[in-house]
Amino acid sequence: MNKRIIVDTDNGPALIEQIEGTTLQVIGATAVSEISADDNTWSSLHKKLKTGKLDFATVKKEHDISRNQN
16 A cells, blocks of 8 residues: 655655555655545645645644654
């Protein structure tokens, strides 16, 4: 099963979908958390982050992410 991950960097947040069986190595991240999101939510997050209408802290709060996994 693929993992959906949100990463915060000095340049802002990014969403990454890690393909099952692959290793993810994030360099330069200030925070990394796995996020549970269905396809529609994932697409909506992409659009909001791309336009600057959402930030890492808000995504963590809205999706009940309590800790970083970095």
